[in-house]
Amino acid sequence: MTHIALRSLAKGVGSFVLPQLRNTHVEGGTASARHCYDLFFRHYGHLAPWLNGKRPEVLVEVGPGSSLGVGLAALLAGVDTYIGLDLQDHRSIEHDLEVLNGLIELFGERAAFWDNTVSGDIFFPPSPTNFAWDWIDGIVQQRLSAEAIDVLKADLVNGSERLKFVAPWTDFNVLQAGVADWLMTHSVMEHVDNLVDTYIAIARWLKPGGFATHLIDFQSHGLSSDWNGHWVLSAPTWTMMRGRRPYLINRKWRSHHINLMQESGFEILAELQYIRTDGLGRKEFRAPFTSMPNGDEKVAMSFFVTRKID
Numbered sequence: 001m002t003h004i005a006l007r008s009l010a011k012g013v014g015s016f017v018l019p020q021l022r023n024t025h026v027e028g029g030t031a032s033a034r035h036c037y038d039l040f041f042r043h044y045g046h047l048a049p050w051l052n053g054k055r056p057e058v059l060v061e062v063g064p065g066s067s068l069g070v071g072l073a074a075l076l077a078g079v080d081t082y083i084g085l086d087l088q089d090h091r092s093i094e095h096d097l098e099v100l101n102g103l104i105e106l107f108g109e110r111a112a113f114w115d116n117t118v119s120g121d122i123f124f125p126p127s128p129t130n131f132a133w134d135w136i137d138g139i140v141q142q143r144l145s146a147e148a149i150d151v152l153k154a155d156l157v158n159g160s161e162r163l164k165f166v167a168p169w170t171d172f173n174v175l176q177a178g179v180a181d182w183l184m185t186h187s188v189m190e191h192v193d194n195l196v197d198t199y200i201a202i203a204r205w206l207k208p209g210g211f212a213t214h215l216i217d218f219q220s221h222g223l224s225s226d227w228n229g230h231w232v233l234s235a236p237t238w239t240m241m242r243g244r245r246p247y248l249i250n251r252k253w254r255s256h257h258i259n260l261m262q263e264s265g266f267e268i269l270a271e272l273q274y275i276r277t278d279g280l281g282r283k284e285f286r287a288p289f290t291s292m293p294n295g296d297e298k299v300a301m302s303f304f305v306t307r308k309i310d
Helices: 006-014 033-050 069-076 093-109 137-143 146-158 195-205 235-242 254-263
Strands: 058-062 081-085 163-166 180-186 206-217 266-275 299-308
Touching (some): 058 069, 069 081, 069 137, 137 146, 206 254
Parallel strands (some): 081 163
Antiparallel strands (some): 266 299
């Protein structure tokens, strides 16, 4: 147990009897306009080379988290419809309006992208160095007009067909088949227990030829003193660590996700990897993690651009 973060273990064990310990949400990330702006353009910028100059009309985001800031950024950038899906509702209209005001300022300045998060951590994937604002400048100017902003704020407060949020969602039929041009997740798929059906649902929700972008973080998320220490924990220990929390991390590695994407009908167009050579050696891993392909044990994060095969 030397690799366990004892506080996380205690929370997991305690969650069997104390409901207040079953919350896994950590405030941060999408709580700030700055983060949402940088996150959105990281996905959009790396997707853009595959769009052939065509703006996505409908974006679905799974796991927006603390705000709808990424969706609001998408609408300001020219997306016509945004749908956010989350297991729990961690946001408020008041905070979303605050984030929107910050995004309006950042878009108005055509602010440069940051290399690090607001908290100073590495922001992966890297920001797009060749993003051409000219491509969306006209639509951004329209979306920043006073009249358009008033309409967007009204949509945010009252809800509308172009700005939807569903939480909690537990049914894969929550969306119609073929509704989205683009689906994105950021630090979400590592928390999903039912990966098989989730990737199948993502394919179902996308139009033929639609795109999905994913940032998947394979690290221990602070559950171990080592970034890859979750791969040395036995099944009984992990059961105690998980407790009765609604989600934690699924401990799946890079190739496992790639196989499921491909089996669900996706082609991998691009992958960016964040490699770490520190941490534990694979000789210390327990089954089934000893079976991961060579090299996966060094991949701490991957960003994928994928396309649904027609």
